[in-house]
Amino acid sequence: MAPVTSRSLRRLWLPWIGTVMVLCVLPALLHLYFTTSSQHAAMTEKALLLGRTIEQIIGQRPLTWEFETHRLEYLIAFQGKQPYEAIRIQDSTGAVIAGNEVPSAGPLLVTRIPLHDGMQTVGTLEIERSLIPILPQLAGTALISLLLGGLIYVVTIRVPLREVTALTNQLSRERDAETLRRQRAEEQLERARKLEAIATMASGMAHFINNMLTPITMFGGILRTKAAAGSRDREMLDRICQAAERATAMVASVLAFGRTSSLQREPIRVEALVGAVIDLVRYRLPARISLNVYNTGDCGWISVDAAQAGSALHNLLNNAVDALGDGSGTVTVSLSIESLSDTAAAGTLGLAPDRYACIRIADNGPGMPPLVANRAFEPFFTTKDVGKGTGLGLYTTHEIVRAQGGAVTLDTQEGKGTTVSIYLPSTTPP
Amino acid sequence: MTTILVVDDEEPIRFAFRLVLEDAGYAVNEAADGVEALKALSDRDCDLVITDIVMPNQDGIETILHLKERKPGLPIIAISGGCQLGFAASPGIPPNFAVEAMLSKPVTSVELLTTVRRVLTAHGA
Numbered sequence: 075m076a077p078v079t080s081r082s083l084r085r086l087w088l089p090w091i092g093t094v095m096v097l098c099v100l101p102a103l104l105h106l107y108f109t110t111s112s113q114h115a116a117m118t119e120k121a122l123l124l125g126r127t128i129e130q131i132i133g134q135r136p137l138t139w140e141f142e143t144h145r146l147e148y149l150i151a152f153q154g155k156q157p158y159e160a161i162r163i164q165d166s167t168g169a170v171i172a173g174n175e176v177p178s179a180g181p182l183l184v185t186r187i188p189l190h191d192g193m194q195t196v197g198t199l200e201i202e203r204s205l206i207p208i209l210p211q212l213a214g215t216a217l218i219s220l221l222l223g224g225l226i227y228v229v230t231i232r233v234p235l236r237e238v239t240a241l242t243n244q245l246s247r248e249r250d251a252e253t254l255r256r257q258r259a260e261e262q263l264e265r266a267r268k269l270e271a272i273a274t275m276a277s278g279m280a281h282f283i284n285n286m287l288t289p290i291t292m293f294g295g296i297l298r299t300k301a302a303a304g305s306r307d308r309e310m311l312d313r314i315c316q317a318a319e320r321a322t323a324m325v326a327s328v329l330a331f332g333r334t335s336s337l338q339r340e341p342i343r344v345e346a347l348v349g350a351v352i353d354l355v356r357y358r359l360p361a362r363i364s365l366n367v368y369n370t371g372d373c374g375w376i377s378v379d380a381a382q383a384g385s386a387l388h389n390l391l392n393n394a395v396d397a398l399g400d401g402s403g404t405v406t407v408s409l410s411i412e413s414l415s416d417t418a419a420a421g422t423l424g425l426a427p428d429r430y431a432c433i434r435i436a437d438n439g440p441g442m443p444p445l446v447a448n449r450a451f452e453p454f455f456t457t458k459d460v461g462k463g464t465g466l467g468l469y470t471t472h473e474i475v476r477a478q479g480g481a482v483t484l485d486t487q488e489g490k491g492t493t494v495s496i497y498l499p500s501t502t503p504p
Numbered sequence: 505m506t507t508i509l510v511v512d513d514e515e516p517i518r519f520a521f522r523l524v525l526e527d528a529g530y531a532v533n534e535a536a537d538g539v540e541a542l543k544a545l546s547d548r549d550c551d552l553v554i555t556d557i558v559m560p561n562q563d564g565i566e567t568i569l570h571l572k573e574r575k576p577g578l579p580i581i582a583i584s585g586g587c588q589l590g591f592a593a594s595p596g597i598p599p600n601f602a603v604e605a606m607l608s609k610p611v612t613s614v615e616l617l618t619t620v621r622r623v624l625t626a627h628g629a
Contacts, residue, residue, distance in 0.1 A: 280585070281585035282585075284585045284608075284609040284610055285514045285516070285517055285585060285609060286516070287609065287610035288516070288517055288520055288609050288610040288611065289516045289517070289519070289520040290610070291610035291611070291612055292520045292524060292610070292611065292612060292613045292616070293520065293523075295612045295613055295614070296524070296613050318610065322610055
């Protein structure tokens with residue numbers, strides 16, 4: 075056996091003495107640090123209580139917790155912020171058990187994590203969201219930083235692994251939701267940009283085509299009158315002029331649709347808007363078609379782009395007149411206010427519950443068969459004879475009305491007639 | 505002889521208008537843009553100006569404003585390349601903008617001549 079010398083004893087003792095010294099000194103140092111100001115002491119007390127409470131709620135005994143007040147990286151993250159309630163613990167009734175009582179300086183975004191004791195939810199842990207990124211994914215340890223009274227205290231709490239998993243799962247769920255939200259917003263912006271680009275291109279193209287159509291229309295028209303009636307030349311020139319007319323109508327329709335994205339809304343009385351459009355149509359009505367207007371009282375004001383809303387109404391009135399064909403009939407325009415307070419009723423129209431001005435345009439013409447009615451709002455779908463319609467009218471009307479917060483509905487029955495109803499949100503008079 | 509100035513950047517348009525107007529007995533001068541138009545006004549007589557309003561470019565409108573400034577009594581017919589209604593509602597039109605008549609392309613020879621006659625009669629040419 076080796077002799078026990080004083081040197082070997084020292085080698086044995088030294089580490090132990092070192093540890094004892096540290097164990098004796100460290101708390102003293104800590105104690106010293108924390109009691110240099112009474113404020114520190116109070117806050118320390120608070121943080122201790124918080125730690126114990128979390129420990130109780132999570133139900134793991136014993137939880138070890140340590141103080142670290144020198145975590146500078148967290149200090150930097152919180153510099154400049156007002157003291158706020160960064161952490162709060164509530165029991166299952168919602169009563170706050172622990173948390174600092176400094177009122178928050180502004181709206182807080184908190185994440186709520188239910189706390190289980192293995193059997194049931196016993197409370198809620200609320201953590202201010204900006205703190206969550208600093209939760210390290212150390213197995214079995216959760217780090218919760220407390221901002222109390224403007225000073226940062228970091229409490230390390232050893233939490234059972236499943237709690238950490240719950241925290242991190244929640245974190246990633248929220249991050250995913252946020253990413254999805256941002257993605258959708260970007261997609262919408264991209265779509266809007268693309269639409270704008272297309273609208274600009276369409277406008278330029280329309281202008282160019284109208285220019286090129288001018289000599290065709292002008293010279294075609296002149297030569298047509300010079301060609302002998304019934305001659306082959308006349309027939310060909312008729313066709314040239316017709317084709318030019320159809321192209322002109324299509325360009326105008328597409329342009330009208332393109333303008334639906336640039337709205338200049340102004341308040342206008344419903345009766346004034348409808349009245350103006352009716353005046354436009356009335357004088358060109360043949361005597362066999364009668365036009366009636368019914369008003370159920372003051373229909374108030376709407377905030378719309380008058381030119382576009384007017385053109386949508388004009389289109390619907392023309393459709394009603396065209397539906398009556400060569401026979402006699404009646405076009406009825408009714409104005410009313412509808413309060414769509416029932417979410418279900420409003421929902422079927424795709425609208426929020428609110429007050430709406432309702433303009434109904436009805437004809438007692440032949441109505442539409444279901445096959446046609448289902449496609450009525452499709453762009454480029456028309457049942458009119460070749461050259462008489464571009465098929466863009468109802469589609470454009472629908473887009474215009476929807477862009478202004480309203481809805482369009484179609485009610486039709488073969489043999490009975492068709493009613494188109496426009497809903498536009500009511501506004502307060504200016 | 506009544507002289508008409510046709511302003512349009514597209515040669516086919518100027519050609520078509522010239523043909524129709526000369527056939528109807530008017531003398532026609534051409535200009536391809538605003539600058540040429542103002543020059544033509546100072547070089548020659550002019551009883552009526554027919555000018556394109558290029559959209560969305562504002563050149564046509566500026567030209568008209570300059571023409572109005574230079575010769576206030578000279579009647580102007582504006583021809584737009586897009587839908588007429590849309591033009592009236594589009595933003596950026598200065599409030600002092602006014603012309604004697606407005607047509608939209610494509611026009612027929614009948615429309616053009618009828619409008620020309622109407623405007624000239626109204627302005628005592």
